[in-house]
Amino acid sequence: MSEARALLAAGEELLQREGVYLDEQRWDEWIALFALDCEYWVPTWTSDRALATDPQREMSHIYYANRQGLEDRIVRIRSGLSPASTPMPRTAHLVTAVLALEAPTPERLNLRSTWSSHVFFPRRRTSHTFFGYAHYEIARRENGWLIQRKKVVLQNDYIPSMLDFYCI
Amino acid sequence: MDVNQLKSYIDDRPENGAFRVHRAVFSDPELxxxxQxxxxxxxxxxxxLESEIAHPNDFVTAWIGRTSVLVxxxxxxxxxxxxxxxxHKGAALCRGERGNAKYHVCAYHGWAYDTGGRNVYIKDGKQGCYAPAFDAEDHDLLPIARVGRYKGLVFGSLSAAVPPLxxxxxxxxxxxxxxxxxxxxGMEFIPGRANYFYRGNWKLQMDNGVDFYHLTSTHKSFLTVQERRRDGTAGNQDARQFDWSKxxxxxxxxxxxCHGHTVGWLNLAEVEKRPIYPSIGDIRKRVGDLRADWMLKLRNLVLFPNVQIADSTSLILRTFRPLAVDRTEMQLRCLAPIGEPPEQRAWRLRQFEDFFNASGLATPDDTVLYEDCQAGYAARPLQWLQGYARGLTTLEPGASALARSLGINPVSSLQGSYYVQNEAIFHPMYREWARLLECGLCGKESYP
Known part of the structure; x- marks a missing residue:
């Protein structure tokens, strides 16, 4: 296997692992995939055609300049005090079409994936499929690859009641 | 439905301190x-907003009930x-949400209209062998009955029999x-679409937007997250969120x-957490201390029936639209001062996303509870809801001293500690709801 293909395979494994951790609600392992200073961004659509391009000037569904905002969300779920998270919705993430957006290097991967996430809301006995694509910037650190930047594009942005990080 | 049945849905006896709403108000499909x-x-x-259509040929699309409106x-x-x-055939004309267009052309048979609503083109009209009866018809877009503007807000009505805005x-x-x-x-909407829907009646949102009683139970997890952020190191510090426990x-x-409108307010301990705070000196000079001080307080408004302007964390304007008796579409906007410095704008966005988004840390907990309520309304033995009773012994008819100091003349006033968490705030909405439906059922004008 060429080095480029091996690097891409390592990146793809990380993306698949992220989905598995979300589905199995292994939150500590999930958040450990992200660098402390990672950017996590789910832009809104500003019209039927255009996505927001600047989180400092346009609305985001979620925008965090570092990992601490994601930690808030795990605290909220674990508190057992959030009606929207109790009982926890169950998910199945399908991550596919992983492409390198630039030539992989041993230090840095820039990937695009297509994803769908089936979410079952036990409270209402209903299911919904969120879907879209994601851009990842993944950086090599001492202990392996970490997500440095993740941008999630939600293609069906007509949200049934609620959306949280594990739904996408 | 006859008027007696309608009257049986609201139990309003102010002389006895009683105000009850029947669960059918949220679940009777006839309603x-x-x-509508x-x-x-x-x-x-x-x-x-006028600022959305600042220039000639700008447009937005909106809804009045089930009618799509081109503004x-x-x-x-x-x-x-x-x-x-x-x-021509009744197809939805403009499918965009906003933009600038000199003409709006129907995708079906190509009829075109200018931004004044005039029909400017009937495709192949000359060769169409139309009879004079067709030529005698008006082919322009149907104007809605009334358009009104107030302080940058644009309203419309399908009925001409409304009072001046x-x-x-x-x-x-x-x-x-x-x-x-x-x-x-003036004010603008920050770009971005935050639309969602829930399986519940629209009035659940109407109530919750001014419900002070639910914060410490529904939003306990939000309060827990905020508590953890207090030391200034953990969590999403960029939101510079309030210490809600204060x-x-x-x-x-x-x-x-009058007309069903209502407002709740609360003094805020940490006015410096307001994104307008860095500009408050200029605001004071422009609007005076009294109004500037009130801009720093929490204020949640319902403009009956379906507009909420809430300034509990960053300022929002929310509209909600019934799609069915048990289904509601929400449109959430972040309302912001035009010309706001970039740093304050980013801060405002982080506060907004933290609390109000359907992907935020607070609103989803409200929305799923509306759905729980709607599920609860199927219970036949349940008749009267008991959620409209708090605060009635502190209700003051007419203008309180505070109201007079603001130069306003409300129908009634109420003031007290946070823990009153009054539910009298809902009464004008249901009184107006019942009044308008009764006028309709009896064939009377709504605003004689």
């Missing part, structure tokens, strides 16, 4: 059609509003001004107004 005809199609409905600024600079439907809004205008006068250049020791109150 959907009645509410006698409330949504007979009141002023929010359409747009334009025509070439003469006038704000116009039309039923957004082609006269300023009279419809009445004395709650004082509180609208506090939202719309935060910048000398709200519980503040005084607040509410004012009931």
């Amino acid at each position: 959907f059609e009645m509410e 005809r006698y409330i949504f199609e007979r009141t002023w409905q929010f359409l747009a 334009t600024r025509d070439l003469e600079g006038e704000v116009r509003a039309f039923v957004n439907v082609c006269r 300023e009279d419809f809004l009445g004395e709650i205008r004082f509180f609208i001004d506090l939202a719309m006068e935060q910048s000398p250049q 709200r519980l020791s503040q005084d607040g109150g509410m004012f009931q107004f």
Whole structure:
């Protein structure tokens, strides 16, 4: 296997692992995939055609300049005090079409994936499929690859009641 | 439905301190059609901000109940509003949400209209062998009955029998001004679409937007997250969110107004957490200390039936639209001063996303509970809801001393500690709801 293909395979494994951790609600392992200073961004659509391009000037569904905002969300779920998270919705993430957006290097991967996430809301006995694509910037650190930047594009942005990080 | 059945849905006996709402108000399928005809199609409905259609040929699309509305600024600079439907076969005309277009062309058979609503083109019209009866018809877009503007807000009505917009809004205008006068250049919506829907009646959102009682139970997890952020190191510090627990020791109150409008307010402990705070000196000079101080307080407004302007964390304007008796579409906007410095704008966005988004840390907990309520309304033995009773012994008819100091004349006033968490704030909405439906059922004018 060429080095480029091996690097891409390592990146793809990380993306698949992220989905598995979300589905199995292994939150500590999930958040450990992200660098402390990672950017996590789910832009809104500003019209039927255009996505927001600047989180400092346009609305985001979620925008965090570092990992601490994601930690808030795990605290909220674990508190057992959030009606929207109790009982926890169950998910199945399908991550596919992983492409390198630039030539992989041993230090840095820039990937695009297509994803769908089936979410079952036990409270209402209903299911919904969120879907879209994601851009990842993944950086090599001492202990392996970490997500440095993740941008999630939600293609069906007509949200049934609620959306949280594990739904996408 | 006859008027007696309608009257049996609201138990309003102020002389006994009783106000009860029947669960059927949220679940009787007959009410959907009645509410559309006698409330949504007979009141002023929010359409747009003037700043969204600042230039000639700018347009936005909006809804009045089940009617799609095209709002334009025509070439003469006038704000116009039309039923957004082609006269030829009734296809939805403009499918965009906003933009600038000299002409709106129907995708079906190519009829075209200018931004003044005039039909300017009937494709192959000359060769069409139309009879004179067709030529005698008006082919222009149907204008809606009324368009009105107040402080940068554009409203419309499908009924001509509405009072002038300023009279419809009445004395709650004082509180609208506090939202719309935060910048000398006016207010704008920050770009971005945050639309969602829930399986519940629209009035669940109407109530919850001014419900002070639910914070410490529904939003316990939000309060837990905020608590953890207090030391300044953990969590999303960029939101510079309030210490919400400090709200519980503040005084607040509410004012009931005419036409179903209502407002709740609360003193805030940490006014420096307001994104407008860095500009408050300029605001004071422009609007005076009294109004500037009130801009820093929490203020949640319901403009009956379906507009909420909430300034509990960053300022929002929310509209909600019934799609069925048990299904509601939400449109959430982040309302901001035009010309706001970039650093304050980013801060505002982080506060907004933290609390209000359907992907935020607070609103989802409200929304799933509306769905729990809707599920609960299927219970036949349940009759009267007991959620409209708090605060009635502190209710003051007419204007309180505080109201007089603000120069407003509400229908009634209430003031007390946070823990009153009054539910009298809901009463004007249900009184107006019942009044408008009764007018409709009896064939009377809504605003004689």
